[in-house]
Amino acid sequence: MDFNTKFTPQTWPDHPEQATLEGKNKFVGFWLFLACEIVLFASLFATYLALKNKGPNGMGAEFTTQALFELPLVFVMTMVLLTSSLTSVYAMYHMKNHNFKGTQTWMGITVLLGAVFLGLEIYEFNHYVHLGFNYTHSAFSSAFYTLVGTHGAHVLLGLCWITALIIRNSKRGLNLYNAPKYYVAALYWHFIDVVWVFIFTVVYLMGAM
Template sequence: MKIDHALPLEYSTEQNQMNILGFWIFLGAEIMLFGTLFATYFTLVDRTGSGPSGAEIFEIAPVLIETFVLLTSSFTIGLGVHAMRIGRKKAMMTFFAITLILGLIFLGVEIYEFVHYVHVGAGLQTSAFTAALLTTLGTHGAHVTLGLFWGLFIILQVKKQGLTPKTTNKAFIFSLYWHFLDVVWIFIFSFVYLKGLM
């Protein structure tokens, strides 16, 4: 394995570069998935039947907390990647751990939201609107849950093996995934919640 020391460690081998390219292609598929969910939501947003509308069920406080927590986690994962690039293993692991804690907080608030929606009569079978809403939010939440397990695996691997071309490549790819989830959330915040509250 030839290592190019002029590049950041996560890009330093040809295999690492191919892994990153492959992950960008995977993110393209994820964009299509969420694009389809958003298109479905926008098509069904006014089909509330006898169920509540977004303006009737959305609470701004939990949504603002989720947004703040997730955007902060995007910052901490960026700090983790920076620490990784300058060879500070403990700092990298700490920032990744903070990111995961913030992800857990986000998930806790999202679970609270789901319970609230069901409590006010906005379950999956209530209307086309609530089905599209809960499917979109649930898919994002499932991706965050997967990210929490993946991030924990990365931290454990870096702790055991150190900052190698292989572990830094995996950590960098994870950071791309986490940033992607944040971008999806910005769309959810802007076009589902804010628009729904108007």
């Protein structure tokens, strides 16, 4: 199919993200990229687990994970990010039904929720730093900030990516050239959410026990 072909909801392909060779190639490239990302985060998780009890003469009673982590705040962050994953699903539903306005709207809501999550994470980090628990406090703090901060950097990348898609295609509408880009961006966002679920479980829930 040609990128410039005009479609209606009735003639729009069932899987527009893979209707062209370029779209299929984007998927191959994305999965290779995702494999590298999985290796990266697996390494960071392994490092965190190895160092979580390593501190200068112990972490100190005031900086045990039970005393440090604020689970209510982290739970709110988790709900915000999971909701953003749901809104990206709605965006892809509208994309597959050739509803450009719906796609743009729900992707925009995804960006807003992601920004809220990032703002809460910055607040969390700032709170810990003011308590004296900074990056250089101990091996544990370095591992914690590296793992959670790397995830935060990926959230920021996702926000910039999706925002660029929304702005760049605001006057172009949906076509077979940009549909794969929306879809891959949504998949990337889901990956970020899955990583956070592991962080929430391994770092915060296990740390609070």
